[in-house]
Amino acid sequence: MTAAITLDTASRLGGLVCGVTSPGRPALTELGGQHGPFVRERVVEHGAALLSGYQWADWDDLDAFVKHIVGAPLDYTERSSPRTELHPGVFTATDHPPTEEIFLHTEQSYNLTVPRYLFFFCERDAPEGGASLLADCRAIHDALPREIVQRFDEEGYLLVRNFLPGLGLTWQQAFGTEDPDQVRRYCADNGIEVEWLAEDHVQTRQMRWAVATHPETGVKTWFNHMTFFHSSSLKKDLAELLLEEYGPWGIPTNTFHADGSEISQDIVEALHAGYRGHQLDVHCRTGDVLIVDNLSVAHGRAPFVPPRKLFVSMADALSWARLRPVERTALPGGGPAGHTG
Template sequence: MAVWGWLSLAVCQVEAASAIPVVHRSQGPEAAGSMLASVGAVLIKGEVPTSKEFENLAMSAWQAAGHPGLGLGNYNKVGTVQRPMLSEGIYDVAAGAPAHLPVSPHSEQAYLYQVPRFCGFVCMRAADTGGELQLFDNVLLGTELRNLTDKLAKLGLTYFRVMGDQVHSANWSYATGMWQDRFGTTSWPEAKRLASLDEMMGGKPGAELGPWLQGTVILNWTVPAVTWINMTSNSHEKTKPAKAVLQSILDSHKSVNYGTGIPALHSTWGDGSEFEEWELAAFRAAVTRSLWVSVKLEEGDVVVVDNWHYAHGRLPYEGPRKHAALISDRFPRQVQQQQEACV
């Protein structure tokens, strides 16, 4: 499959200065939480943590940032792509994009109706060259997209996942897996019923399951794309809510799917219409302009990110690279009608 020009945009853009605040692990969770609350991301320095230490560092940071009691989320329990697990709740980030291609900017699980509020990354081994973690400002993205932001607010986004069938497409090897495993049944009517009840995926309308090409099946659902987040000043005083675009458009679109054969992922406007080429180009350009930071993590570095404020991506790399990730529990994003009801 052809991969559109994000690669050239990603590697030719001017690298952003590292604006991410840095604290040392010895300074405690309050220091990390303060930076996370005021900026939306924090880099925690220290020795390579164990999986449990990584979990505690991330959770204590977002809890100290004003979310007490917010626990660890289970990525594979709800998502449509299964990531390899390094330990309970800790996932290998290498799933998906090969090393020589970038990971397109996205907010973690933005394709769901309920989205993780925070995500964390840890570097256990840095690549020989490249592999920088990039963070993109979703509020700036909403501004850069101009009229397309209004269209996103009106229509939302529809996401598609193709899965295999244990009988009719048993050779399906993509990480979306088999529909029988996804829904825990071999009954097609029961699987369709369960999809329609999946509020985590598509809200009250749930998702729709249907037959697809070469014996596969396709699952699709529609979610909002524009949310409101409370921006916080350095003094931790709440400012006016800001409009942010929370999306997984570019890493889901069929034109950028990795591998050969039937594309396993796709995204469209919420009314089912395909993105026009100029719209895709506008998305790519706006995302590039929303780049906030590009930083190559060192071994032991832990980054905790406000997943609603910043999308993340990765540049191509060479040599072994081992990074892991985790997510917080999920919340329904704040759409305009909800925001207006609160003011």
């Protein structure tokens, strides 16, 4: 008979993270089996939970734990960063160079169906750096200037992506297919305009919302990729080079007002300040598991010195139709915001 697991919980980082530990280093799968609903409730309540001191050894352990908490892991579709799938539903957190910071963002908020929960499994922490960056998107929503929030809440924003050889992901990598017709069908089903500007140059344009309402708590949250995908989030020298070469509509990713006009510098600075002003560092140690409510908390990564091994699973698919009030479930500019599942 499996021994009952005792939980010790503590509020951390101003209440954004719930720390969870247990005496005796029990198995992670046993924790999920005995206390799955409790752990999930703490994630919703705080925004994130950091589990420390639990044993896990292989992919089956991670898969079983995720299923105990929220259900089967999801695939990674309409990709925006390089990742390696290590096991069905388990990916490297990112293959982005370790010397580069990954700016705060909410996972796949530019998709019509988004992952509700993120599970970060730390197999090996970095000898230096590599903190997980977190920021409370509910607090960001409340702290941003009201005129900025109101405009983007009402209008949404425009995301333009260019898939070019040698610059970021190819369209084949992003959409997981070599077939242009499959890309066209996916885009048609997901409110995306797609255009082949050359044989290997594909441009997509999609209108997306910037503000969501949490389906459980009813709290509004700043839930978008508008700042992450904006040219201002690139290193200054790189941004200047790309903009000079390709223009604002031709670089790999950029965001605009819903009418296609460029976002002014003062708004860009306010958005960056909103994220940076709420940024907190979480240091995941070897064996730790960080669970994030993707609707409530943005995540990123500080630069680090290798080696570092961090895996991610995404779970509980949620349609944008669930994230807006009933009368506002259409995409900005018209069109359905996804299935209502």
